[in-house]
Amino acid sequence: MPVPGLRRASWASRSSHDESPVSGDDEVVEADQGNVLSHIISQLRPGADLSRVVLPTFILEPRSMLERITNFMAHPETLLPMTTIEDPVERFVSVVKFYLSGWHIKPPGVKKPLNPILGETFTCYWDYPDGTRGYYVSEQTSHHPPKSSYFFMAPEHHIRIDGTLKPRSKFLGNSAASMMEGIAILRLLNHGEDKEKGERYVLTQPNMYARGILFGKMKYELGDHSYVRCPENNLVADIEFKTKGYFSGTYNAIGGTIKNEKTGEVLYELSGMWNGEMHLKDVKTHHKEVLFDATHAKHSKPTARPIEEQDERESQRLWLETVKAINTRNHEAATDEKTKIEDRQREEAAKRADEGVEWRPRLFRAVQGGPGGPDEGEEDLDWIINAEVDPHDPETAKKQILAITPIVKGQKQSTQFQIPPHQPKGSSSGTHAHQKSVQLEEVKEVVDAEDKQ
Template sequence: MSDSKSVSSVASAKSSSSKSSSSKSSSSKSSTPKSTVSEPVGNIVPASQSGDFMSFLKTVLSFTGDLSSLTCPSFLLNGISLLEYGAHWSDYPHVLAEITKAESSPERMKLVARWFISTLYGSYNKRVAESNTGEKKPFNPILGEQFLASWDDSEYGETTFVCEQVSHHPPVSAIYFENAKAGIYGNGQFAQKSKFKGTTMKVVQEGRVTLRMRNTDEVFCLSLPSLNICSILSGKPFLEMSNTTFIRSSKGYSAEFHWHTKPWLYGEYHKFDGSIFRDPSALYSPNAPAQEPLFTVKGKWVAESTVTDVKTSSQSVLFDVAAQPSADIKIRPVSEQSELESRRVWNAVAQAIESGDYETASREKTVIEEAQRALRKERAERSETWTPALFKWIADEDDESDVRDAYAYLYPAKDSIGKGSWVYKNSIHELDRANSTGSSTGTGTPFEDAVSEA
């Protein structure tokens, strides 16, 4: 069952201070940074909290499990829920929508790669680059928490986004984004497992994103990069990406990206390279003889990257952060949000953090967490199984053959993609399927459907 009361006894009371939280709700402006900062200048630890920071570091350094289970001091929190990070998959709605203009599979793959790079900048660097502050920890979403947003584009109209926390142990966030005018949409999920190694926090991201378009039957399946949170001991943490990620299309085209961390004594931050190639094989194998290279890509995922046509050697810009302004995100005021929406759930905590009242922030955060423990206990006593309101699980063996085959191709190289997908119940292809059988119940508008389900 879906527990819609979740934090009503807590969050509703907390939103008495919701006034407007306008600086963080109705319309958060996003701007293109004049320059991208490799490392933040400011120390994220207030002078008054240096003792608590050292105590926390001692705990982290001696901890052997998943760091997400540790309680983080409120002065190290950034004041937003992890669910909001998922919205960066739609930061550049025109970049997403323009994929549908490509007339061939290789050109579509190139534009999907361009869009993928744009999502990474938004997810993992933009907020730090624009504020020049260090990387801080987001709130761990409560079970059933939702985040809803939209973006307007003069050419492509509205892009909508829905995210729901579909699992708490392990923590899993499911996302859905859609531009109805362009006919492009995607489902996905992400989860993180983190540990401290040396002086760096290593974060393995588990999950996938499946991209579809109405003007073609081609499906694109994406894996996620690993993350390194660096310079934690100095109090100036920043993020780098590492490892390898892939995109696989159902037409047999693939993209492979290698994310490079800065070497100890030389080199630069945030570099990557990769290639786009045709591969008729059923399973991925590095440098397989059948792979036909089409394009190479390289650059900095926080700045500019280029793509080169292998046959002609012609080079062009893949994605340029400085030249591509992100769209303004639109979020309803806290006072208009449901009791499960992120900024209403965490409103009191976020306001206390913003004002530097870390004692109040910790207290309000504890109230929310204790309420969640009580709810889990109540469900256990009633032998009730919680189910998400907005998403459903589809195992790969039960999915469409194109999706199943694409992820089967990737799995040997990237088992962190898992073997199934969280799918928005009213995503376009689900509604199309339901309409064909006469069983459709959704409006087809993600924002309206999510609000009605809350």
């Protein structure tokens, strides 16, 4: 039997096939690959931390990691129907479909996003066909080790996502690897026994590999196992992103299973290509159907506020000159602009050390986990949005989200964010309480912000 709900979405028009190139074997070899890379060979050792290695700018994607994370939410036709499905197994399958739909989104060639600097933020939103919106807020909550924390919510659709991405880079001979640690927690707020937390799904990510960085053709691969888990319903998807073997195999393949963790029963098998057709096979009936076809899938790009309205630490304004140089292939200018930003970050860190100042994120707070804690079971997030957001009243939730920080055009930043913040080490001084107080005051100021759009 086909799985109900896989093709029921009314958002199909948002992912209609276009004439964009297939997102698989579209790798390009830069003419100056060998020349540019030769100057970094002396920096590289097997197992080296690539975050401390100067990489050539031609392999940089012209956007920050904070912005790249939005690929995860870029297919509303897979995202929004999840909460409308009543059967828990069908609903889980829809979550897996959503999870797999974003991996094909990438620029041609092998590209690494810009490393966000400490305190960098990025916000944006999506306009959906039914007149609703999805909102995204992110901040770089740590630099060493790097941690990118993010929050997403589509209030009218009862969907919330909290995540912290913790990439750990390594050099592996002729390959560079980004080990994608960290988790995301997807909440379907109109389901689950916990009416405040909703039905929770824990998602991990595959690792990313750039092959041929010193010689040969450069190639981008996803690899290793990732998981989608719903502890409440005892369901888990074990998804393997398969890397090509030296003598056999193919690029971009996936495989995996969906099973009941409590009984061990395998319900479905997954197969296909993460940049092409992905299939779902019912183990009992042997019925096989397309779960998602990424071959020419068109993703929905979010909208960010105009550059002139952005704060100097918001991603698009912060990296504007670097991005311009990358896009024009002016590698020297890109390196210079990127170095200016990184040097300023080092100077800020030295100043904080001299003054005994402890840096803390502005938009996110430390997870309060452990038995009985408000964030029990979410410890691996490390950081979570520092705001109360109503899980049931969409209108209240929208006002609360817009009070966190400017997201839509015309919103004003209430206070200038300074780095380093003057917070002595070991002092608690009511930081979180103060931020909640500020948020409540700002709710009144942003009620009309959306209505003007």
